[in-house]
Structures are given as structure tokens and as C-alpha cells.
Amino acid sequence: MAPILEARDIRKSFGLLEVLKGVTVTASKGEVISLIGSSGSGKSTLLRCINMLEIPDSGSVALDGEEIRMAGKPPHRHPADEAQLRRIRSKLGMVFQSFNLWSHLSVIDNVMEAPIKVQKRDPEEVREQALELLDKVGIREKADSYASQLSGGQQQRAAIARALCINPEVMLFDEPTSALDPELEVEVLRVIRLLAEEGRTMVLVTHDMKFARDVAHRTIFLHNGMIEEEGTSDEVFGATRSERLKQFLSAGAPE
Amino acid sequence: MDFLAPILSDIQTLAVPSLFNIYFAFASIPVGFLFAIGMALGKNSKNPVIAHLSAGYIYAFRGSPLFIQLFMFYSIMLALNLPLWKPLGWSWLVLHPLFLGPLILTLNTTAYSAEIFYGALQAIPRGEVEAARAFGMTRYQQFRTVVWPNMIRLAWPAYTNEVVFLFHATALIYFTLPVIDEQKDLMNKAGELFERDYNVFLHFSVAALYYLTISLVIFFVFGQIYKYLMRHMDSGQPRRLRFKPNYLR
Ligand SMILES: Nc1ncnc2c1ncn2[C@@H]1O[C@H](COP(=O)(O)OP(=O)(O)OP(=O)(O)O)[C@@H](O)[C@H]1O
Ligand SMILES: [Mg+2]
Numbered sequence: 001m002a003p004i005l006e007a008r009d010i011r012k013s014f015g016l017l018e019v020l021k022g023v024t025v026t027a028s029k030g031e032v033i034s035l036i037g038s039s040g041s042g043k044s045t046l047l048r049c050i051n052m053l054e055i056p057d058s059g060s061v062a063l064d065g066e067e068i069r070m071a072g073k074p075p076h077r078h079p080a081d082e083a084q085l086r087r088i089r090s091k092l093g094m095v096f097q098s099f100n101l102w103s104h105l106s107v108i109d110n111v112m113e114a115p116i117k118v119q120k121r122d123p124e125e126v127r128e129q130a131l132e133l134l135d136k137v138g139i140r141e142k143a144d145s146y147a148s149q150l151s152g153g154q155q156q157r158a159a160i161a162r163a164l165c166i167n168p169e170v171m172l173f174d175e176p177t178s179a180l181d182p183e184l185e186v187e188v189l190r191v192i193r194l195l196a197e198e199g200r201t202m203v204l205v206t207h208d209m210k211f212a213r214d215v216a217h218r219t220i221f222l223h224n225g226m227i228e229e230e231g232t233s234d235e236v237f238g239a240t241r242s243e244r245l246k247q248f249l250s251a252g253a254p255e
Numbered sequence: 256m257d258f259l260a261p262i263l264s265d266i267q268t269l270a271v272p273s274l275f276n277i278y279f280a281f282a283s284i285p286v287g288f289l290f291a292i293g294m295a296l297g298k299n300s301k302n303p304v305i306a307h308l309s310a311g312y313i314y315a316f317r318g319s320p321l322f323i324q325l326f327m328f329y330s331i332m333l334a335l336n337l338p339l340w341k342p343l344g345w346s347w348l349v350l351h352p353l354f355l356g357p358l359i360l361t362l363n364t365t366a367y368s369a370e371i372f373y374g375a376l377q378a379i380p381r382g383e384v385e386a387a388r389a390f391g392m393t394r395y396q397q398f399r400t401v402v403w404p405n406m407i408r409l410a411w412p413a414y415t416n417e418v419v420f421l422f423h424a425t426a427l428i429y430f431t432l433p434v435i436d437e438q439k440d441l442m443n444k445a446g447e448l449f450e451r452d453y454n455v456f457l458h459f460s461v462a463a464l465y466y467l468t469i470s471l472v473i474f475f476v477f478g479q480i481y482k483y484l485m486r487h488m489d490s491g492q493p494r495r496l497r498f499k500p501n502y503l504r
Binding site for chain 1: 383387388390391393401404405488
């Protein structure tokens with residue numbers, strides 16, 4: 001099966017610091033991929049290159065066979081067609097570590113904003129879907145609250161509903177639970193697990209090895225800007241090959 | 256009740272003059288608000304020409320006293336009268352204090368307010384803007400969804416002070432521009448009353464009372480708006496606008 005998401009040979013430097021040294025990540029439909037690695041290994045940067053929040057210095061990103069067209073050379077490399085990029089972005093549901101809800105909009109308005117404004121869908125239909133999604137993540141009764149009135153776990157679930165409401169082809173999670181207390185973490189992980197079971201395509205950056213092993217079909221271990229080890233989660237965690245990953249796993253997930 | 260009579264009489268006498276100050280403020284604040292937002296976005300622009308021009312304008316008007324700006328513009332306008340305004344037949348308008356006064360105030364408040372809005376732009380939560388980008392919003396949609404509401408909320412307390420200051424600054428207009436007939440503002444009229452009886456306590460105090468009252472109204476209205484802007488930040492404790500004077504400008 002052709003992959004739905006293909007990020008090929010992504011390179012990215014910040015000044016002299018080469019953060020990604022040619023990383024390829026592909027995901028087929030329904031696949032859950034976890035990205036692990038120590039702090040500063042470039043996980044977030046890789047995820048942000050996929051939707052061009054960071055512009056990779058070289059390499060290509062394609063969704064559903066459509067490659068994001070780029071122009072120019074670094075440091076002036078940029079998407080050649082803003083409209084195309086916006087269209088592709090609106091098929092990638094991003095969930096941030098720090099939630100990033102739009103603070104002056106209620107939860108339901110957060111969820112409805114992009115479908116109505118970006119995807120130009122019918123507000124009534126969007127509202128119905130938004131309420132269903134809030135139900136699914138378990139915060140329907142908070143629909144009219146603002147982010148500041150929610151717990152971290154509720155905010156993150158609202159952010160997941162917001163990402164789901166654009167009917168994304170791929171969900172991108174950047175450490176969705178690392179800003180949460182353990183007891184709030186559980187409720188968010190439960191939702192992500194549910195999405196995995198539904199057969200959604202997801203790329204998940206996480207520090208939670210147990211969760212990665214449980215939920216992800218494949219796991220990618222990033223080290224020093226390169227893929228150090230990659231395989232099914234059972235292989236990667238059960239029959240670890242690389243010394244670095246062994247060290248990383250035995251050290252316990254470092255913060 | 257004898258001591259009340261002169262106060263009441265002053266209050267009456269100063270009622271119409273106060274309308275001039277109110278007019279000056281009303282004629283300059285809304286336009287200045289709009290210009291300021293454009294100027295703040297300009298200073299924040301990635302285009303270096305636009306950014307430098309905006310920053311230069313803001314610096315020029317914030318870096319020199321309003322009093323001097325009034326004198327300067329008035330003398331320039333006067334100097335341009337013979338070569339320009341007269342032939343065009345515009346003198347009656349452009350040299351009139353009711354036009355020139357608000358014009359200079361507008362130029363001035365544009366700069367001060369722009370700096371306030373520019374500061375607010377710097378403080379907009381980056382994550383919210385990123386989320387808007389990640390969801391495929393255009394620049395304009397990002398502005399409407401994230402930038403604008405955050406900017407106004409962040410800027411509002413400082414902007415409220417700017418509005419009150421601008422209102423107070425209307426007292427300077429007739430110090431520099433000519434008084435036409437009976438068109439006198441609070442300061443003129445109070446001065447005129449003072450020269451009649453040299454009552455040092457009365458007239459300027461009543462004029463100040465007008466300023467205090469109108470400032471109070473501004474604080475109230477802007478405070479209500481601030482409550483609305485902060486509705487999503489409700490954390491139980493009431494938020495108050497604080498008046499932070501910056502005595503001379
Ligand atoms: N905008 C930026 N400018 C400069 N350096 C950056 C920028 N973003 C990331 N970096 C650097 O790139 C490296 C990789 O960062 P990245 O956030 O991708 O790591 P990470 O694997 O997500 O780490 P963590 O587990 O702590 O989230 C780090 O050294 C970081 O300091
Ligand atoms: Mg990270």
C-alpha cells in the first residue's frame with residue numbers, strides 16, 4: 001500500500017546546529033508511528049517539518065501522494081504555493097505539547113474555527129460534529145468554557161477534538177501529555193488509544209515508552225538527528241539492536 | 256449655601272467650553288486608533304522599509320513634546336498659507352483650530368498608541384499563532400482569530416491611559432492655536448474667569464473637576480470594555496484598570 005504520509009530525507013539546521021541529518025518517515029493509512037529519542041534529538045523539529053511550521057533545508061514532504069512544492073535555497077527555502085500548503089495543512093491535525101488553544105474562544109468555537117474558516121464547511125454540520133467529538137473526548141459539558149477554565153487534561157482533549165474536527169488524514173502529536181500531571185495524563189492517553197484503535201494514521205512524539213509500545217505499530221528512535229533504530233514496536237522494544245537505544249531505554253525515559 | 260453659588264455658576268459657565276475639549280478628543284481618538292493599528296503592524300512588518308518608516312514616525316512623535324508639535328505644525332501651516340492654502344481656497348479649513356487641533360492630536364496619539372499596540376503584538380502567545388498556521392489559516396485568518404483579539408486585550412489598559420492623557424492634552428490646543436470668537440475650551444475660559452477676580456481657588460478647580468469627571472467616564476467605559484475583553488480569563492478575582500500617569504509628554 002502506498003504511504004499516506006512521506007517525509008523523505010529531511011535535513012534541518014538551526015545556525016550551526018544540525019538537528020536533522022536526513023530523516024525519512026513514512027506512514028501508511030491506519031498506521032501509528034511513535035517517535036522517541038532523548039531531549040534535543042530533533043523529534044519536535046521533525047514533526048514540525050512535516051507541516052512546515054519549520055521549513056526543512058532539504059527533503060520532501062508528501063501527503064496522499066501530493067508533494068508540498070518548495071522554492072528557493074536555504075535559508076530562503078519556502079513553500080512555493082501558499083494555497084497548496086494551507087490545503088495540505090488542513091489535512092494534518094496537529095496536537096501541541098502546550099495545547100495552544102485559542103484562549104479567547106470557547107472550547108466549541110476552538111473546535112469549529114478551522115473547519116468553518118479554512119475548510120469553508122457548513123457551520124451547522126460542523127457544530128454537530130464538534131459536539132460529537134467533544135463527547136468522544138469526554139468534555140462535552142465544557143463546550144462553552146474557555147481554556148483558562150479547564151484543567152490541562154481537559155485542554156489537551158479539547159485540542160485533540162479541534163484537530164479531529166478537520167477530518168485529518170494524519171494526526172501529529174508532539175508530546176501531548178508531557179505538560180500534564182500523571183493523573184491527568186491518563187485521560188488524554190485513553191483518548192489517543194481510542195483513536196489508534198479506530199485506525200487513524202498518527203505520528204506520535206512521546207517520552208512514554210510503555211505507551212509507545214502499547215499503541216504504536218512502528219517506533220522510530222531518533223538520535224543525533226538520525227534514525228538510530230526503527231521497526232515494529234515489538235522489535236524495537238523487545239529485541240533492541242542498537243546500543244544507544246538500549247542505553248536510552250535502560251536509563252528510563254529521561255525528561 | 257452661599258459658597259456654592261459661585262461654584263455652580265462656574266460649572267454652568269464652563270459647560271460649553273468643556274464641549275470643545277470633548278470634541279477635540281472625539282475627533283482624534285477613533286481615527287488615531289485606526290492609524291495606530293496600521294502603524295503598529297507596520298513597525299512589526301517583515302518589510303524593512305515599512306518597519307523603519309513606522310518606527311521613525313513613532314519615534315519622532317513620542318520623542319518630542321506635544322506642546323512643540325502643536326507650535327511647529329501651526330507655524331508650518333501658517334507658512335504654507337500664502338503659497339498653498341490661499342490659492343487652493345483651503346485656508347478657512349486647514350488653519351482653523353477645530354481642524355488643525357484634532358489633526359495634530361491624531362498624529363500624536365497615533366504614535367503613542369502604535370507603540371502600545373506594537374508592544375502588545377510582541378506579547379501575543381506564539382503557540383496560538385502556530386496553531387492557527389498549523390490548521391492552514393491565511394495570514395488574514397491568523398490575524399482575525401489570534402492576533403487581533405490578543406493584541407487588543409493586551410494593549411487595553413495602556414491604551415486606556417493613552418486616551419485619558421490625550422483628553423487631558425486637549426488643554427494645550429488653545430495655548431498654541433488662535434482662539435476664534437467665543438470658541439474657548441476649559442482652560443481658556445477658566446483663565447478668563449481668573450483674570451476677572453483673581454480667585455485662585457475657584458475657577459481652575461472647577462475646570463479640573465470637569466477633567467476629573469470626564470476622565471471618570473472614560474475609565475468607566477473603557478473598564479467595561481476591558482471586562483468584556485477579559486471574559487475568557489475569568490479567574491474569580493475582579494481585574495481593575497490602573498491609572499499610571501506619565502506626567503509630561
Ligand atoms: N527555533 C529554533 N531555533 C534554534 N534552535 C532550535 C529551534 N528549535 C529547536 N532548536 C534546537 O534543535 C534541537 C532539537 O530540538 P527539538 O525541539 O526538535 O528536540 P526534541 O527532540 O523535541 O526535544 P524534547 O524531547 O526536549 O522536546 C535542540 O537542540 C533545540 O535547542
Ligand atoms: Mg520536543
